Amino acid sequence: MRISRPILSAALVLALAACGSGAKPAAESNEIKVGLLHSLSGTMAISEVTVRDAELLAIDEINKAGGVLGKKLVPVVEDGASDWPTFAEKATKLIRQDKVATVFGGWTSASRKAMLPVFERYKALLWYPVQYEGLESSPYIFYTGATTNQQIIPGLDYLKEEGKKKLFLVGSDYVFPRTANKIIKAYAAANGMEILGEEYTPLGHTEYSTLVNKVMQAKPDAVFNTLNGDSNVAFFKQLKSAGASAETMPVLSVSIAEEEVTGIGVDNIAGQPVAWNYYQTTDTPANEAFVTAYKAKYGQDKVTSDPMEAGYNAVYLWAEAVKKAGTTEVEAVKKAAPGISLDRPEGKVTIDGENQHLYKTARIGVIQPDGLIKEVWNSGEPIKPDPYLKGYAWASGLGTGQ
């Protein structure tokens, strides 16, 4: 023991040191390393793996077309493990150890909030691909998903047009649903709508009979659903068995896309409306190519969804900014990015110079019996991103997060 214990400890520390110093030298001159940081294990894996796959597809396509600045993109994949501190740790690793040019990653708001200080501290770039609750614009994050005025507010406009005046709010207990509902309540107050109830359940909750009872008794015209993950399975099942129908009381969801429909079971959710910026059925030439390429690479039974498309776009938008800047250097890329406009599967998107979000077209769709989503309404043109809702008089006081 006298000898072996210190020797083992020494070996351990040396192993750590070797791992530290053994990092490969900065990218070979003909390669550019980019980080992909999503949950590949844990509760979020089911959603985030598909985004990672879409990003890998974009990298493949760009490499086949000659790469960026004549260099090949090399993805470095890390697992955020559905655990926010792990996201922060792996982001640090990608930036400091692998010295990647940029990172594409995250899904939950919590993971983004955990990564934000890391990217700001090391002045590195993050491309975040999911719709979120707004009230944020970090100078080191590009947001390629919708902010609230491109998803939630159009969703409310749609309900209003349909003559729905009494709403019930159901959500998971974390920052996105709570912020979303704050906005919904302000909108309702300004538009003569009534909120009959507001209920939250913990993430991963699966017992919804009490809540469904409350909803049924309140008799709202519509339900606004911000539940996330597997809770939706239980909620929609129990709602259906309580006799609710999509015609008399539609449940508008903002976190259910093609991928999740399969998990929930089409029978339980067909006919319900959802709000996004992209559907697999969106009719653009770029989307036809995207869907075909995705299925060819990952299997014919796979579906494409809004966050996947936003991740896929992020890679292309970054590549475009790098081409324009002539370098992968972060500040130069940031400077080159504003105004970049591409025809993507969801239609035209443009990077806003002020808040680094995208101009996006809002689309309301209805879930079809085949599991796909059919668009029933769209905003006609891309909406300017407004994360702090400065352009909405009724929202003043909400956006004090600055």
Place this chain on the structure above:
Amino acid sequence: MIRMLRRNLPFATVAVIALVAAPLLLEPFRLGLLAKYLCYAIVALGIGLVWGKGGMLTLGQGVFFGLGGYSMAMYLKLTEAGGGLPDFMVWSGVEHLPALWVPFANPVFALVMAVLGPMLIAVILGTLVFRQRVRGAYFAILTQALAAAMVILLVGQQGLTGGTNGMTNFFELFGQDLAEDSTQRLLYLAVAVVLGALYLATRQLVNSRYGRLLVAVRDGEDRVRFLGYDPALVKTVTFALSAGMAGLAGALFVPVVGIISPALLGVVPSLELVVAVAVGGRHVLAGAVLGAVVMGYAKTAFSEQFADGWLYLQGALFILVMTLAPKGVIGVMGRLRRARTT
């Protein structure tokens, strides 16, 4: 004299490696990770004491770790807000700083609470539970329930605790910029010194009369009672000490890692720590410490090498160690030594 030197040689070697070699050899990012493992090692040391020596299987050390972490995070958040409201309160719609938060603007109060808060809870819980002679699996289940309840509480009180997001975005600690590598190196040294000091103190404690009493309670609680001692008191004190260590570890962890969230203190992380202690070897304090470092390092290494399937490797490592070496890594080392001397 020589015997004492020999006895402390392993400790001295490890201390030199940790305090001199590691900061010189490791890159700042790796050193930060090592600091994180050492924070977990402090918790593991407490588990080694309470479970290894005292036989009380606690599956809720994450609760104490979290209380320490949140105390520290509250202080850091208030410094950062500089008299205003912390960022997450603004987006949770809180308008005035809650009364609970006010005293945490004082760093001394925050640090003291990080240690005393968990100890107080452990004393209350211990007094209630050990007096009723709740032990074994019942005690384990109870502590695990505590961890689960704690997470629900933290997530539910978003305006007070930051909800599932927890708290992050800290800039400075006692006026030092946390982003600086030099600050991180100092933090690492602080964690290493605290761990070393606690290790020595705990070893001293275990070798004292109290330590023998603790082991006696583990091996025959009723006999100890018939001898006129109060096992409940011994157990409560031990449980409180381990809680205090976990709290201190949490307070150190937050500036090192830069985030605290309910995900760090629920049932799973609490179990992971117990697993780490088992892998290292629960019967020896050094085994607990070693286990936390080995498992922490294994988690990082596996997940970096095999982003898709690292959890399986982590599980396989645990099963392998437990089936081949039930006394943990430290037990294997002991066997090697005996093999050499015979």
